[in-house]
Amino acid sequence: MNSLLKNTCIAAIALALATGASATPVKTIDNLKKAFAGETTAFSKYTQYAAVAKREGNLYAYNLFRAAARAEGFHARNHKAVLEKYGVKDVQPSKYTGKVGTTAENLADALKGESYERDTMYPEMIQTAKQEGAMDAVQTFTFAVTAEKAHAQFYGEALQNAKAGKTQQPVAFLVCPRCGETFRADAPASCPVCQTPKERFNIIR
Numbered sequence: 001m002n003s004l005l006k007n008t009c010i011a012a013i014a015l016a017l018a019t020g021a022s023a024t025p026v027k028t029i030d031n032l033k034k035a036f037a038g039e040t041t042a043f044s045k046y047t048q049y050a051a052v053a054k055r056e057g058n059l060y061a062y063n064l065f066r067a068a069a070r071a072e073g074f075h076a077r078n079h080k081a082v083l084e085k086y087g088v089k090d091v092q093p094s095k096y097t098g099k100v101g102t103t104a105e106n107l108a109d110a111l112k113g114e115s116y117e118r119d120t121m122y123p124e125m126i127q128t129a130k131q132e133g134a135m136d137a138v139q140t141f142t143f144a145v146t147a148e149k150a151h152a153q154f155y156g157e158a159l160q161n162a163k164a165g166k167t168q169q170p171v172a173f174l175v176c177p178r179c180g181e182t183f184r185a186d187a188p189a190s191c192p193v194c195q196t197p198k199e200r201f202n203i204i205r
């Protein structure tokens, strides 16, 4: 390294330290890209699963898959906004091209995906983002993991009913447009996760 370049580097580091600028959260940017790919794939997948449920006459699952798809779309949008803050502007949504089965099979697959995001993927991403001081990422990952918990619960119940041959009457699902939190049949006056008023929730019926 020549001395001019060396001095420039030292000056840049000194400026960063003086202004409190934090280092680029490299792992978190990679995690945001992975999470964006996961959420856009889930959106595409659940939209295809909803079409199967409708064909099978399972309108409960039809509403549930569309509500979860809506929530995953909000998560993808939130992740993308944080990526843009970090200067990443070229991410493209992913499409699901895997197997589409019966509604019972699709519910089992959806439950598996949500459980992985809830128990492993997002908790690890949140921990890494905290270590890297990327608090915007902590928030978008926390919004997502909270909604995935609800999705896993709804998918699990629907799967048990499908296996038992029980038909669930269709109900409306409500989705918070800010954090994606998902409610069945009714919702509190404001989102317990992000305080968005119920009047702004998307109703899927």
Ligand SMILES: [Fe+2]
Residues within 6 Å of the ligand: 068, 071, 072, 114, 147, 148, 151
């Ligand atoms: Fe989900």
Ligand SMILES: [Fe+2]
Residues within 6 Å of the ligand: 176, 177, 178, 179, 180, 181, 191, 192, 193, 194, 195, 196
């Ligand atoms: Fe919310």
